[in-house]
Amino acid sequence: MFRKLFSEFRIPLRYHLLFWLIYFVFNFFRFASINNDYWYSLKSNLIEFPLNIVITYFTIYYLIPRFILKKKYLQFFLLFIPSLLLFYLIRTGLNYILVSENIWPEAQGNQEPFTVIHVVELVIGAIYVIALVSAIKLTYDWANEKKRNEDLQRVQLQTELNFLKSQIQPHFFFNTLNNLYALVIKQSPNAANVVMKLSEIMQYVLYEVKEPKISLLKSINYLYSYLELEKLRYGDRVKSEISIDGDIDEVEVPPLLFLPFIENCFKHGARNQEDINVLISFAVQDNFLYFTVTNNYVKPVEAKPKHGIGIENVKRRLQLLYGSEYSLKIRAKVNEYSVNLKLPLHED
Numbered sequence: 001m002f003r004k005l006f007s008e009f010r011i012p013l014r015y016h017l018l019f020w021l022i023y024f025v026f027n028f029f030r031f032a033s034i035n036n037d038y039w040y041s042l043k044s045n046l047i048e049f050p051l052n053i054v055i056t057y058f059t060i061y062y063l064i065p066r067f068i069l070k071k072k073y074l075q076f077f078l079l080f081i082p083s084l085l086l087f088y089l090i091r092t093g094l095n096y097i098l099v100s101e102n103i104w105p106e107a108q109g110n111q112e113p114f115t116v117i118h119v120v121e122l123v124i125g126a127i128y129v130i131a132l133v134s135a136i137k138l139t140y141d142w143a144n145e146k147k148r149n150e151d152l153q154r155v156q157l158q159t160e161l162n163f164l165k166s167q168i169q170p171h172f173f174f175n176t177l178n179n180l181y182a183l184v185i186k187q188s189p190n191a192a193n194v195v196m197k198l199s200e201i202m203q204y205v206l207y208e209v210k211e212p213k214i215s216l217l218k219s220i221n222y223l224y225s226y227l228e229l230e231k232l233r234y235g236d237r238v239k240s241e242i243s244i245d246g247d248i249d250e251v252e253v254p255p256l257l258f259l260p261f262i263e264n265c266f267k268h269g270a271r272n273q274e275d276i277n278v279l280i281s282f283a284v285q286d287n288f289l290y291f292t293v294t295n296n297y298v299k300p301v302e303a304k305p306k307h308g309i310g311i312e313n314v315k316r317r318l319q320l321l322y323g324s325e326y327s328l329k330i331r332a333k334v335n336e337y338s339v340n341l342k343l344p345l346h347e348d
Contacts, residue, residue, distance in 0.1 A: 011140050019136070023129070024049050043099045048091055055087045055126055056133050064134070084123045091122060197229045213252040216289070220244070220282065223262055227278070230266050239277045246284030251345060254321060258291060260314050261339045265295035289343045297337035 024045060032041035059080065067076035092114065201222065220242060231238045265278045276295065283290040311330075318326050318341075327342040 011137065019133070020049070020053060023052075040100060044095060047094045047098065051087055051091050052126060052129050055083055056130050058083065059130050060134050060137055084126060085119075087126055088119055088122050092118075193232050194229060197225055197232065201225050201229070211255065214255045216248045216251040216253050216282065219253055219255070219258060220248075223258060223280065226259060226262060230276075234266075234276060237274065237276050239275055241279050243279075243281040244283075245281070248282060248284055251284060251289060253289065253343065254317065257314060257317070258293075258341075260311050261291075261293050261341075264311060264339075265293060265337070284345070287345050289345055291341040291343070292339065294336055294338040296335060297332065 027048070028038075028041050028045050031044065032038040063076055063080055063083075067073070067079070223242065227238070227240045227242075231240075262278070262280070266276060278293065278295045281290075281292045283292075315328065318328060322344065325344045327340075329338075329340045331338045331340075
């Protein structure tokens with residue numbers, strides 16, 4: 001029964017035992033030093049000790065949750081005040097019967113028991129213990145709830161990130177299969193090469209994206225493979241270049257982060273263009289990764305370019321992963337479309 005009771009307190013039982021042990025020892029020496037009577041202090045505290053435990057737990061685990069937290073203040077005091085008076089009567093009576101008829105030796109002067117001042121003295125002592133335990137419990141509950149909320153936020157964050165990544169994968173394959181379909185319709189000999197390249201990329205997408213971060217080198221190799229796919233589709237019209245500046249050997253980034261921007265180059269850059277020029281650069285400097293991609297582009301006269309699901313997902317992932325620490329600038333000029341992304345390279 002007691003084990004079940006303490007398990008509901010959420011604070012481990014050992015901490016309850018430790019607190020009351022410290023409280024007992026402190027009270028024992030405090031009253032013993034006042035009266036210079038250790039035997040009386042021991043017997044008196046052995047009576048007071050369990051009574052304090054009962055009224056304290058009764059208040060903070062029954063009265064407060066049932067009445068204070070539900071804003072039933074009148075009902076709380078109608079039970080709390082009588083419980084304090086009952087505590088006083090039982091403690092004083094047991095002291096008188098079991099310990100000594102002189103139940104208030106620590107009082108200065110000729111103070112008598114069962115008077116208003118004696119009642120107030122013992123009740124204030126009980127309230128002090130209740131308040132101290134309540135403060136400890138509230139602090140522990142606050143810390144526990146804060147940790148629980150942080151854990152919940154991490155789970156929600158990871159769930160959303162996984163959902164966003166799961167959206168990117170079919171989005172990519174849908175676009176690639178459309179490209180493959182166009183080549184098959186034309187009976188192009190490049191269709192077989194597209195299937196081979198697609199199978200290579202599928203291995204990356206299906207296995208690498210399960211990790212929260214992957215090597216930047218793998219991501220760049222993935223972009224190379226994707227560019228090769230587009231070259232099979234558009235032939236010599238595609239002019240692409242990837243430049244790398246700085247040491248990227250140890251750099252890790254979220255998977256599938258850069259692909260939607262490269263896809264966008266062909267989505268908008270292939271419209272009414274003889275050549276499709278795509279320039280990609282990665283630079284590591286001062287613990288930041290700088291990613292830039294530009295492509296030639298004919299800006300619509302009246303409408304702004306619309307971003308697909310891939311770009312929107314990347315923006316959401318960046319917000320979830322980096323908060324305010326990243327910078328993303330997308331510009332559409334008359335003849336050029338550019339993306340500038342700045343990412344911190346910290347561990348988290």
